[in-house]
Structure formats: structure tokens, C-alpha cells
Amino acid sequence: MTADMFIRLTMLFEEYGRLLDEDRLEEWTDLFIEDCLYEIVSRENVRQNLPLSLMLCDSKDMLRDRISALREANIFNIHVDCHIIGPVHVTPADAGWDASSAYALYQSTQEGQTRLFSVGRYHARVVELDGVLRFARQRVIVDTGAILTLLATPI
């Protein structure tokens, strides 16, 4: 693990949070490889070794469908997201890196009221494709398993 690699992974996580916060969800899906896994799962289920997720996309196509459903069909609380992503912990893995970090996600209404919406931890597998870092897997383990109101936009 070089300092350069650490900086590149940190920048990837920064881009991930920023694209979500700026509602650039289509661009956010491009941070994933085609054969990706994106999953939001509660700590309650993880602790009990139960497989159920809150959101599960096991390909980039499913991830794109999620976003197009939000754009075209779903109705949800009008809000702006603000992701605060902590320092990235990196360990080399097969054909890539395992990168994890804590996050806090605040949501604000149109009137400017803010609530802490979710805290938890990212567990990512990152790979390098054509010189670019991409998520092969992103497993979001939420401590805030009791979802406030509803969960529309990705964490």
C-alpha cells in the first residue's frame, strides 16, 4: 500500500459521497463495474447472520434501474443529502483493495431543517480498470437500521 494508493482511494470515496450529495446519481452508478454488488444491510441482520438487505443491486443494470425508478416513478421526501465520510481503512485484497470507512448521512428539507438520517460503515472492494478505480462491491452496513421515514436515495 503506497501513499499514492491511499490518496486515490480517499478521492474515490470523496467522489462517491459528493456525487450522491449533488444528486448526480447516474454518474454515481458509473463508479461501479458492470458486475457489481451494491447492498444496504442493517447491523441487526448482519449480527444475526441473516441475509436480508434494505436495498440490493447485484449488477450495474439493477443499480441503474434503481436510479431510473427514483427519477421516473418513486415519490419520496424532498431532501438534500450530506455525506460525511471518515478516513478510509485499506487492506490489499485479491485483485484489488478492501476499503472501509465510517459515514454519517444528514438529510435536509427544502425549508432547511436537518436531521441525522443514517450512520454506519462502508465495506467496499475496489478494483482498478484501465487505470481507474471502481467499486466491485459496496456493502453499506447501517447502524441506523430503523430507517427514518423511508430510504430512497442511496447511502
Next chain:
Amino acid sequence: MTAMPEALRRYHFPAADGSRIPYGMYRDAEIYALEQERIFRGPVWNYLALECEIPAPGDFRTVAVGDTPVIVNRARDGSIHAMVNRCAHRGAIVQRQIYGNARGHICCYHQWSYDLTGRLVSVPFRRGVKGVGGLPADFDMGCHGLQTLRVSVLNGVIFGSFSEDTEPLETFLDVPFVAQLKRLFHKQPVVLGYQRQRIFGNWKLYTDNLRDPNHGGLLHMFQITFGIARLSGRGGATMDREHKHNMSWAAQGSRPEDEAPAESKEGYGDTGRGDMDIRLRDPSMLRYHKEYPDDLSLTIASIFPNCAFQQIGNTLAVRQFRTISADEFEIVSTYFGYADDDEVMRRHRLRKANLAGPAGLVSMEDGEAVELVHRAIVRDAQEHSVVEFGGRGAIADQENLVTDVPMRGFWIHYCKLMGIEAGGPLP
């Protein structure tokens, strides 16, 4: 019933058919308190848990009935017991874990210890030290157990009741709902996991939502937009003889590609909804693998007052409603499959779970809808909701989805339990 509580005098249901609901019923803290006594602790069966969650002696889960914390566990002899999770001594939560296995339940505050039937079995220093201190000599341990609930089980589904007056479970559920539970639990279930959702609105706005099939094809546009289902499809609402429960159902072809999405934009008018022109890149999770003898692909069976059994295609779950205040409730959903599912079916159920729950592609809107109503009805407590889809007057099963008649059934039964005369004179 004793004299009418003051809170009930504040509201008037002008229509005996339940077609007008005063907003105040959703916002009033005193009404909420009365509901705990007359609805959740009244002559009803509340859903508690599934037997498969507590298979071994000593296994327990902590749940809630309304806002009362309850322990459900299996005793040494295999029998199921439910008791209020509150120490008979000073009222502390006794079992602090949400699940586990225990020989009994010991309160951490002063170590009062209860067995798996709720009986108080030991109190440290009960006799004091060297004859000094301790409890009075005539203190009767037999009178200080955990408050127990009556328990009744149907096909592995555990219900509890606080009331001695509650009729037998199968009478309470009535034929259609006994049949539905036997259908969903016709073989050994396995729990796939839990989902929780906190909604900042009154719990009855959610039970209303479950009895209003009309909103399905108007609010939840995922299925319409992607050409999967529509309000004009075959469906309806089935109730018990008292109309307090409701099963909204839909039947459709086993595969979405069998559907003809071009038809029936009709009815949506200029709402801008009902396009049906967009395609999913990966529609595989939408497929329904038929697994019951009938052709029902969607069934939401809402049992008065605290639960709903959900079949969205092959996604199966039971939702327990835990009230927190007049302004907040939690939905705790237990998703399950069957012990004989192969890996492909198990995977399919987990992927299809994307449709339901707090992040559900066809359900996330409910959280928003409940909160939109709850926020806007803060004033004008005597104003009313209008419930007239499917007609006024007598309540009967519905053979279409453009109806909210089952909502009226809920409210008429609710009024009966609360001691409200719907359509009666102004109090």
C-alpha cells in the same frame, strides 16, 4: 362501559358508515392513550412473533404490543409464553436483548429473577442480612410475577391478547384470514431477516393506507411506469365478518412480459402518471414464481390492529406495527422463505425484497404519504377525511381496486372498541 372519557367528547363521527373520520383522532395524545387500553389491550389478538424465531426452549424475542414492551419465549416444556417486559418490582425493562436464549429473565436493577412463564422465582436478600432488612415476611412471590398475555398460535404464527374477553383466535381472524395464514404458513418458514421503519405520523394513517387499494396504482407508480401492474387489473379486497381485517389482493400472469402494457392508460387522465412506456434493464426480480395453488400474486392481509402479512410475488413478510406516540410508530418486518427453498428461490426472494419495505420500489411512498397527512391535519381537528371510493353505506367485499371501503370497516370496528357511536348525535 363507564362514562365517556373527555377525549372522546371532542370528536364527532357524523356518518354511521365510517365515511368521515375527524382529523383529531390521528393527533390527540389522549385518544392515543385510550387506544392502548381499548384497542391494543382490548378484545383483540395482536401479532407477536413466529414460532420459527424461537425454536428451542429458552429462545426469546422482545417485541411490543402497541407501546407496551413484551417478551415472547419458549419454556422448558416447549410451550410459548408472552409477558410484559417490565419488572414487577420497580418497573424496569427486564430483558434488554432483542433476541437470544435464556434460562429465565433477570432484571439487572435489583436482580429479581423470572422463569420462562413469567413467574417470579428469586429475589436476592429477600430475608435481609442476619434477619435485618429484606422484604416483609408475608411478601407473596406468587403475586409479583410478570404480567402475562394469553397466547394463541395458528400454523406457527403467535398472537397474544391482554383481554380475557377475546374470542378464540380462529373466530377473531374469521375464515378468509385463517385461510390466508394457512396458505402463507403451509410449510416450515425460515426467517431471512428484519427491516425496521420509523414513520412520523399516526399509526392509523398506516392501517388506513393498508385498507385503501385505490392508492396502489396512483401513488406507487413503479409498477405502472414499468408496465407491470395497473389499477384496472384483476384484484379486490376481502374482509372478515366484522370488516376489521382486510386483504387487498391482485391476480396476474406469472411473468411481467405476459402483460400487455399498452392498454389502459385510460382513467389516469392528465395526471401525467400511467405512462407504462419505460423498461427495466433487469426485470428478472419482478418475475413471480407461482408457489400456491391459486393465482394470487399480491396479497396484503391486514389483521386488526397491529399487523399485516405481505406476499408481493415471492417476497413474504409479516409487518408488526409498534406505536410510539400519537405522532410516531415503527414497522418491524420479518421476512421469511421456506425451509425447502433451493438456492435459486432463496436468492430470488432476497432480490425481490427490493420491492418492499422502507426502501421498497413499490412501497417507499407510504412513509411519505402518512407524514404528508399527519403534518397537514395538525389543526382543524373536527374536519374530516372523506372515504367514499367504492360507495357509501353498507360494507361488503370489493371485486375491484378502485375502492377504500375496507377503511370504513376498520373505523366502524375501532369506534365500537373505543366506545364511540359513529353517526350518533353530537356529544
